[in-house]
Amino acid sequence: MRLAFYAPxxxxxxxxxxxxxxxxxxxKAAxxxxxxxxxxxSSLRSRDSKGDAKHQTQLIHEAKAALPDIIAQGRAARWQAWVTYHNYYKAPDLIGPAVAQALGIPYLLIEATRARKRLDGPWDSFAxxxxxxxxxxxxxFxxxxxxxxxxxxxAPAGQQLVHLRPFLPQSELPPRATGAGLLAVGMMRAAAKRxxxxxxxxxMALLPNTTRLSIAGDGPDRPQIEAMMAPYGDRVQFLGALDGNGLAQAYRSAGAFIWPGVDEAFGMVYLEAQAHGLPVIAQNRPGVRDVLYPNYYPLVDAGAAGLAAFARNTMPDPSDIRDHIARHHLLPAAAQTLRAGLTLAGAP
Structure with missing residues (x-):
């Protein structure tokens, strides 16, 4: 099967x-x-972050001008389906529907969102x-x-919705964590992260004074975050921005993962931590609950008291957590789901 892939x-x-x-x-790997x-x-970015009608019009014209070449490319390559990742009102797919129609091939979306409240506003054209x-x-999907x-x-009549679980782009689990203490991983920018x-x-103020926390991440808000953690002295260690190997070592050296997930759609760090067998201390939020090992706690409330209470409770078995990730959130499971969806769409 030969596919066209696009991420606007x-x-x-x-x-x-x-x-x-x-x-x-x-x-793409899956x-x-x-x-x-x-x-x-195509590499055309259709993103408009400011609700600028003039910019949206320009991008629409650029996409329209690109269509003949892309259609010709698709005919030459004999694409059998078109797959677009992340169609939403700030970055709509301005290319895929027209190309798929011209070529007579199935059109599939991954992580599309509906935002009808954006109609008639500054993103009206894009929405x-x-x-x-x-x-x-x-x-x-x-x-x-x-x-x-x-x-x-x-959903219009006949459209199929398929659950693709968020996944790690790997086929095998990493080594199991054998450390102690809490680990947080997050960029140090934006209000939600703060x-x-x-x-x-x-x-941390509600946990025993022997509790230690390591923080992986960096960004322009680091001074503010360091000030937040200053009362805990050397109980908190800042690891800075880590590459893949450094982050894997941080997971292996921890005993549990803490990230409340304020306004997170879903976080890949939750999957990375659980792949190492780390239990997760998080909030009861949509998106977050979709990537956590199920049924081992009622997800805690939104406050620090709930997070601290869960941190003091008995944690799930790391082997059970890792088994759940292996079955549902690695590359083979994602590939199987994508292949089934392509078949549903009529791709050969």
């Missing part, structure tokens, strides 16, 4: 690291693991195109139950 928010080859780029690369040859159909792309999809609710409410760090600081 941030293409997989973009030089700036981000969660979207990581996920785009992981999806499709290849499923046996497909995957062509990057309408994001809705149109969602309407055009034969299959939409949703990652969280929250997305599924909106997608199912507005809010999570603030909750961690409040939680």
């Amino acid at each position: 928010l941030k293409p997989p080859e973009h030089p700036v690291p981000s969660g979207d780029r990581t996920m785009a690369r992981a999806l 499709l290849e693991h499923a046996g497909a040859q995957v062509d990057l159909a 309408r195109r994001a809705e149109a792309a969602s309407d055009a999809a034969d299959v939409i 949703y990652l969280t139950e929250r997305d599924h609710e909106a997608l199912s409410a507005y 809010a999570s760090y603030a909750l961690i600081a409040q939680t």
Whole structure:
């Protein structure tokens, strides 16, 4: 099978690291693991972060001008389906529906979101195109139950919704953690990240004074976060920004993972931590609950008291956590789900 792949928010080859780029690369790897040859159909970024109507119009014109060459590329390559990752009102798919229609091939979306409240606002033009792309999809893979609710409410007749669990782009589990203490991993920027760090600081005040915390991450808000943690002195260690090997070592050296997840859609760090067998101390939030080992706690309330109470409780067995990740959140499971969805869409 030969597929066209497109990520309008941030293409997989973009030089700036981000969660979207990581996920785009992981999806490309999973499709290849499923046996497909995957062509990057376009690198056009349709992102408009400010609600600028003029910028949206310009991007729409750029996408329209690119269509003939992309259609010709698809005919020459004999694409059998088009797959777009992350269609939403700030970065709609302005290319895929037209190309799929011209080539007569199935059109599939991964992590599309419906945002009809954005209609008639500063993103009106883009929101309408994001809705149109969602309407055009034969299959939409949703990652969280929250997305599924909106997608199912507005799904046109005949559209298939398939649950693709968030996954790590690897086939094997990493070594099991054998350390102690708490580990937090998060960028040090944006209000939501600061809010999570603030909750961690409040939680530390409610835990025994022998509790130690390591923090992996960096960013412009680091001075503020260091000030939050200052009351705990050398009980808190800042590891800075870590590469893949350094982060893996941090997971292996921990005993539990803490990240409240304020306003997180879902966090890949939760999967990374659990792959090492670490129990997770997190909030009861949509998205977060979609990637956590189920049924071992009622997810704690939004406050520090709930987080601290769970941290003092008996944690689930690391082997059970790792087994859950292996069965549901690694590359083979994702590839199987994607292949099934392509079949549903009518791809050969």
